[in-house]
Amino acid sequence: MTTTVGVLALQGDVREHVAALTAVGARGVPVRRTSELDAVDALVLPGGESTTIDKLLRAFDLFGPVQQRLRDGMPAYGSCAGMILLADRVLDGTADQQTLGGLDVTVRRNAFGRQVDSFETDLSIEGIEGEPVHAVFIRAPWVEQVGPAARVLGRVEGGHAAGRIVAVRQGPLLVTSFHPEVTGDTRVHRLFVEMVRGDR
Ligand code: GLN
Numbered sequence: 734m735t736t737t738v739g740v741l742a743l744q745g746d747v748r749e750h751v752a753a754l755t756a757v758g759a760r761g762v763p764v765r766r767t768s769e770l771d772a773v774d775a776l777v778l779p780g781g782e783s784t785t786i787d788k789l790l791r792a793f794d795l796f797g798p799v800q801q802r803l804r805d806g807m808p809a810y811g812s813c814a815g816m817i818l819l820a821d822r823v824l825d826g827t828a829d830q831q832t833l834g835g836l837d838v839t840v841r842r843n844a845f846g847r848q849v850d851s852f853e854t855d856l857s858i859e860g861i862e863g864e865p866v867h868a869v870f871i872r873a874p875w876v877e878q879v880g881p882a883a884r885v886l887g888r889v890e891g892g893h894a895a896g897r898i899v900a901v902r903q904g905p906l907l908v909t910s911f912h913p914e915v916t917g918d919t920r921v922h923r924l925f926v927e928m929v930r931g932d933r
Contacts, residue, residue, distance in 0.1 A: 736929050738775045739764035741799070743789040745779030745814065749914035753922040759929070767798045775808040775905075775929040778815030780871065780912055783842065784827050786814055796833070803835045808905035810925040816901075816908035817842060817874050824877060836906050837880030844875040845894055858887040858900050858909075860933065861920045868899065868911035875910055876901055905929075 740750040742763035754761030754777070761777075764770050776799065778786075790796040803809060803819075811819040818832050822839040845852070850872050855865035866887070876898035879885055887900030887909070899910035905928060913921040927933040 735760050736775070736926055737762060737773050738777060738926065738929065739770060739773035740777045740779060741786070741790075741795075741815075743781075743793060743795075744786050745781035746812075746912065746914050747779060750777045750779055750812075750922075753914050753919045754926065756919045757923040757926050759922075759926045765793060765795075767795065770795065770798055770802060773807075775810075775925070776802070777925075778809060778811040778818050779914070780813030780815060783814040783817035783823075783832075784830050786818060787831055790833075796831075800833045803833055803906075806905060808925070808929045809835070809907075810921075811836075811906075811908045812912055812914065813871065813873050813910060816840060816876075816910060819906055819908055820876075821880075822878075836901065836903050836908060837882050838876045838901055838903075838908075839878040840874040841877045842874050843872050844877075844897070845870060845873055854889060854892065856887050856890050856899070858921070858924075859884075860886060860902075860924055863920075866913070866920065867916050867918060868909075868913075869915050870899075870911050873899075873910040875899055876908075902928075
């Protein structure tokens with residue numbers, strides 16, 4: 734049976750995520766309305782600006798429905814701003830910023846600092862075999878604190894941010910601070926689709 738994975742299509746790298754999902758054998762479809770949400774097995778929350786996506790989720794009447802699907806156990810993968818949206822707690826958010834939540838972590842927005850808004854590095858991710866993952870960070874958050882149910886899958890390995898947590902899984906939820914959709918390496922999407930299928 735085909736696994737249908739929605740990509741929240743309010744802002745961000747929607748096409749790139751759809752392409753990566755297709756490349757690993759899932760059916761990737763944009764989600765902009767509840768009828769589209771109802772038709773998916775799982776959801777990718779792309780990067781962008783978490784405060785803007787938060788507002789757009791409300792404007793499109795999707796905030797409540799997505800949150801309900803998450804509470805009902807829908808698998809979700811959040812990259813960068815998507816990671817912020819899935820986090821239960823946010824540091825350095827705006828005063829009115831809300832998250833969908835579900836993941837028992839505290840994230841810090843724009844954590845890597847002004848001088849290094851964007852950078853790239855190689856790191857290993859638990860559950861991804863072979864060569865290290867080339868991780869592209871764009872004004873990225875990191876995970877500052879992880880609750881008992883969440884499992885750290887990857888950390889920055891060198892430089893000024895060495896040791897910072899940048900990939901976490903909790904049950905059907907997967908998040909990364911970085912953007913795998915821009916590198917052509919589909920292994921993070923493959924891991925997620927295998928999670929959706931219950932193979933991981
Ligand atoms: N800085 C953005 C935020 O706070 C995230 C950046 C991204 O998704 N590339 O939402």
